[in-house]
Amino acid sequence: MQISLDLRNVSKRYSGIPAVDNVSFSARAGEVTGYLGANGSGKSTTMKMITGLIEWNAGDILFAGQSIRDNPIAWKTRVGYVPEEPHLYTHLSGLEYLVMVAQLRELPAARISGTIDGLLHLLALHADRDVPISAYSKGMRQKVLLAAALMHNPDLVLLDEPFSGLDVGSSLILRSLIQELSARGKVVLFSSHELETVERICSHVVILHRGRIVANDSIEKLRSLMSLASLEDIFSQLAVEQDTAAISRQIADLIHA
Amino acid sequence: MPEPSPFRVLYRVFWIRVVDLEVLSPESDTQRLLGHIAAMLAGISVLFTAPLVLLGGGLAQPDLWTVEHLFIATTMTIVGLLAVLSWESSFPDRRDLLVLGPLPVRVRTVFLAKLSALAGVLSFSIISLNCFIGLVWPLFFSNDGTGVIGGIRAIGAYWATVTVASIFIFCCVLCLQGAAALLLPWQLFLRLSSLLQVCAFTLLLGGYLLEPSLESIPALTAPANQGLLNQLPSYWFLGLFQQLNGSMQPAFAPLAARAWTGLLIAATLAVMLLLSAWFWRLQRAVEQPDILPGRSNVVGLPRFSSSIETAVVQFAVRSLLRSRQHRLLYAFYLCLGLAVSLFFTGIAQIRIAKNSELPSPYLAGSLMILCFAMLGLRLVVAIPVALRANWIFQLTQIHAPGVYVRAVRRTLFGLSVVPAWLLISASLLWRFPIWPTLVHLLVLWIVGSTLTDIALLSLPKLPFACSYLPGKAKLHLLFWGGVIVGIPLANQAGLLESWFLVSGLRSALLIAILASCAIGVRQWTTHRGQRAEKMIFQEEETLDLISLKLSS
Numbered sequence: 104m105q106i107s108l109d110l111r112n113v114s115k116r117y118s119g120i121p122a123v124d125n126v127s128f129s130a131r132a133g134e135v136t137g138y139l140g141a142n143g144s145g146k147s148t149t150m151k152m153i154t155g156l157i158e159w160n161a162g163d164i165l166f167a168g169q170s171i172r173d174n175p176i177a178w179k180t181r182v183g184y185v186p187e188e189p190h191l192y193t194h195l196s197g198l199e200y201l202v203m204v205a206q207l208r209e210l211p212a213a214r215i216s217g218t219i220d221g222l223l224h225l226l227a228l229h230a231d232r233d234v235p236i237s238a239y240s241k242g243m244r245q246k247v248l249l250a251a252a253l254m255h256n257p258d259l260v261l262l263d264e265p266f267s268g269l270d271v272g273s274s275l276i277l278r279s280l281i282q283e284l285s286a287r288g289k290v291v292l293f294s295s296h297e298l299e300t301v302e303r304i305c306s307h308v309v310i311l312h313r314g315r316i317v318a319n320d321s322i323e324k325l326r327s328l329m330s331l332a333s334l335e336d337i338f339s340q341l342a343v344e345q346d347t348a349a350i351s352r353q354i355a356d357l358i359h360a
Numbered sequence: 361m362p363e364p365s366p367f368r369v370l371y372r373v374f375w376i377r378v379v380d381l382e383v384l385s386p387e388s389d390t391q392r393l394l395g396h397i398a399a400m401l402a403g404i405s406v407l408f409t410a411p412l413v414l415l416g417g418g419l420a421q422p423d424l425w426t427v428e429h430l431f432i433a434t435t436m437t438i439v440g441l442l443a444v445l446s447w448e449s450s451f452p453d454r455r456d457l458l459v460l461g462p463l464p465v466r467v468r469t470v471f472l473a474k475l476s477a478l479a480g481v482l483s484f485s486i487i488s489l490n491c492f493i494g495l496v497w498p499l500f501f502s503n504d505g506t507g508v509i510g511g512i513r514a515i516g517a518y519w520a521t522v523t524v525a526s527i528f529i530f531c532c533v534l535c536l537q538g539a540a541a542l543l544l545p546w547q548l549f550l551r552l553s554s555l556l557q558v559c560a561f562t563l564l565l566g567g568y569l570l571e572p573s574l575e576s577i578p579a580l581t582a583p584a585n586q587g588l589l590n591q592l593p594s595y596w597f598l599g600l601f602q603q604l605n606g607s608m609q610p611a612f613a614p615l616a617a618r619a620w621t622g623l624l625i626a627a628t629l630a631v632m633l634l635l636s637a638w639f640w641r642l643q644r645a646v647e648q649p650d651i652l653p654g655r656s657n658v659v660g661l662p663r664f665s666s667s668i669e670t671a672v673v674q675f676a677v678r679s680l681l682r683s684r685q686h687r688l689l690y691a692f693y694l695c696l697g698l699a700v701s702l703f704f705t706g707i708a709q710i711r712i713a714k715n716s717e718l719p720s721p722y723l724a725g726s727l728m729i730l731c732f733a734m735l736g737l738r739l740v741v742a743i744p745v746a747l748r749a750n751w752i753f754q755l756t757q758i759h760a761p762g763v764y765v766r767a768v769r770r771t772l773f774g775l776s777v778v779p780a781w782l783l784i785s786a787s788l789l790w791r792f793p794i795w796p797t798l799v800h801l802l803v804l805w806i807v808g809s810t811l812t813d814i815a816l817l818s819l820p821k822l823p824f825a826c827s828y829l830p831g832k833a834k835l836h837l838l839f840w841g842g843v844i845v846g847i848p849l850a851n852q853a854g855l856l857e858s859w860f861l862v863s864g865l866r867s868a869l870l871i872a873i874l875a876s877c878a879i880g881v882r883q884w885t886t887h888r889g890q891r892a893e894k895m896i897f898q899e900e901e902t903l904d905l906i907s908l909k910l911s912s
Contacts, residue, residue, distance in 0.1 A: 156754055180758050190748040192675070194682040199674075206671035207756035235682075251752070 106132040113162035124314040137305035138294040145314040183257035189244035193237035222250040241268030302334040312342040370473035401488035409492040425575035433594035437568040439526040443533035517604035525597040531630035538633025569699035580611040672767035676823040697732025701725035724854030726784040733780040741823035761820040765889035777808030806874040813881040
């Protein structure tokens with residue numbers, strides 16, 4: 104049976120205000136699912152519900168046919184998560200942080216140093232492994248998060264804006280890595296504002312607007328259904344309410360005044 | 361409305377930042393926090409003024425000097441502690457350079473804004489602390505028969521004295537930091553800065569708590585006390601107050617002279633160091649690279665058979681060692697514990713000549729150190745080191761809470777009981793007979809273990825990784841309640857223990873009783889840990905969005 108992540112009519116409300124409203128979609132192993140939406144559309148809330156960081160109010164989330172609520176502790180061993188904001192313990196060094204995460208995940212001691220050392224080398228962090236994270240750039244922090252999310256070989260990889268702050272080289276590596284993980288049978292759910300990247304690596308996209316799904320299909324199918332040339336056009340039509348050209352003109356007018 | 365000048369804008373920004381608010385409360389509402397500080401200082405002022413109602417002002421001269429000295433010493437200590445907390449706000453820092461560098465603002469404007477902000481905070485703390493004291497008490501300090509004029513002069517003298525005393529102590533702290541910044545290589549200065557801050561904090565608090573009472577003519581003139589008086593600035597400013605108040609006695613004259621000299625030296629040095637820092641160190645700060653090579657600090661930290669325990673304990677150790685806020689708070693509680701212990705030890709000095717056995721005040725004093733270390737740590741670990749980063753602990757919780765509670769127990773025991781116990785062992789073993797000392801150390805170990813389990817009762821929470829509600833003062837109340845009730849209780853416990861230590865049989869009985877209690881409490885906390893469904897990372901669920909419910 105092919106492993107998949109299934110969200111079934113999931114809703115999350117904050118004081119009665121819906122942040123995620125009746126969301127249902129599936130992300131299958133072997134394909135990269137893009138999860139798109141404007142700021143505040145509910146993408147990160149969905150990601151946090153899938154990781155178990157926040158509870159949902161209605162519906163269910165299943166992985167391989169089993170509700171993740173059945174055994175939340177076992178579930179955490181199968182998830183790797185890169186959050187939207189790089190919130191880290193900045194008083195620790197990159198190495199100390201990764202070792203701590205590995206220990207908390209109870210990775211075998213023999214594996215910890217090899218895996219972390221390898222990840223640090225491959226992500227070009229090895230030279231700065233003993234520097235406190237407080238001195239790291241945004242891209243370096245993002246790499247630490249990525250290493251922490253992947254070191255335990257998770258079945259589900261949740262990436263919330265993973266390209267944020269990365270330089271060109273690292274972005275290209277990450278792009279290939281996402282495809283590689285997917286090819287190795289991982290379920291990859293990937294959220295980004297970089298629509299070009301999404302278009303290149305995702306086979307399937309879910310577009311969220313104000314907490315509701317407005318599109319859920321393969322990019323090819325969406326293109327042909329909507330008779331639009333690119334994902335950017337599709338996204339603009341479905342999830343962007345503002346007249347972007349008019350707003351940019353107004354900004355320019357304002358600073359000239 | 362006229363546009364605010366860059367100076368005024370910067371002054372407002374620096375004013376809020378002068379007291380290192382990251383140290384006091386990360387991510388806090390700064391205005392509210394400053395309001396709390398002002399209210400707390402004014403509260404102290406009320407507390408010191410209240411006895412007047414009871415005493416009706418009927419104090420004789422030596423007692424009045426004691427009161428005058430108390431107020432001056434308290435003001436100096438509080439201003440000194442504020443100066444320590446404002447450690448990095450007086451000198452130019454990298455953040456200022458990066459933020460203000462691209463803006464068309466002169467260095468001179470930034471410097472003057474910082475200086476004005478410092479003066480503002482200094483005035484704020486002096487006025488808050490003395491708002492009641494400084495208007496009521498000086499009326500009783502005036503010379504007899506001088507009437508209204510004498511009263512007004514006393515008020516003026518009091519305010520002038522506390523102001524110059526505060527400037528003196530503030531300048532001393534500035535000098536310490538400025539001299540270190542100038543003399544040490546930049547990287548070494550950054551490393552030593554935190555250590556210096558803790559040392560200055562401990563020195564100020566320890567000095568205030570342990571300062572001897574010398575406010576009488578015989579004590580002030582005794583040759584044996586002259587060396588001590590020369591080292592205690594609060595007495596210099598007591599002399600200065602007498603001079604300004606017109607109530608000078610010959611015994612105060614050298615102290616007043618020392619106050620003027622000290623003030624002159626400290627102020628001159630501080631101004632010179634500030635100027636050189638702003639026009640020389642500035643360049644050093646600009647030129648430092650963004651990322652400096654670090655050194656591995658893995659060696660020396662404890663490791664356990666369970667990797668989760670290792671992770672939790674190492675995280676706690678690193679957080680305590682590297683977070684200034686936590687380190688200072690813990691140092692504060694340890695200072696108090698040490699002061700109480702020294703108080704007990706002082707009592708014991710009287711008896712020690714007569715009795716070579718382990719005296720009961722030593723037993724009580726060492727017990728108090730242990731209790732203060734545990735209480736202090738328990739309070740400190742409740743304050744998160746980086747609230748938003750706690751998600752990683754939530755995401756990696758792969759066992760039931762019981763496993764993590766065990767790790768927290770090790771952390772609390774290792775960071776409070778073990779160092780306190782080692783310190784006590786080192787101070788007792790070389791001095792007292794081996795057998796009762798060993799029994800006492802065993803007693804302390806068991807009591808420490810029990811205290812650790814008691815501290816775990818409100819968990820399962822990981823150290824430094826649970827939200828802290830600033831309004832939740834229960835623990836602090838418990839702490840201060842513990843101090844008030846704990847000191848006489850510790851005294852009684854010391855007496856009881858010394859009775860048990862007289863014979864081997866009694867000692868064995870004491871150990872058996874304490875061990876039974878420890879086992880009972882351990883089983884209770886273990887049971888609670890096993891029953892807990894999940895670890896707590898938030899004291900109370902905060903809502904990201906608040907509904908105005910306009911539709912209902």
